[in-house]
Amino acid sequence: MRRLYVLVSRLINMRGQCALAPAIDERLTWPDETHILANIADSLEASNWMFIKANSEDSDAPIPEPLSRPGMGSAEESQPELASSAEVAKFFNDINAML
Secondary structure: OHHHHHHHHHHHHOOOOOOHHHHHOHHHHOOHHHHHHHHHHHHHHHHHHHHHHHHOOOOOOOOOOOOOOOOOOOOOOOOOOOOOHHHHHHHHHHHHHHO
16 A cells, blocks of 8 residues: 555656646646746736725726636635545455455
């Protein structure tokens, strides 16, 4: 079981394009640099909005929406579906049978 954990952990943390990491966590479809650039863009939008609000008497500009990111849906969408205890037991029995 430990070997399986090590192999999957290594696959998830490997650099480059793979299908396993995005299948496990949708946020991994973007590389770290793209997430950082999206944060910078959101910060610039917010600072521009604050500047306009502070320096304009009758500005009704709405607060800018952050850029959408993969895996960052609403709180209801981000709740994972948990397996039942019977499904977990079956999974481990199947893994044990393979060894």
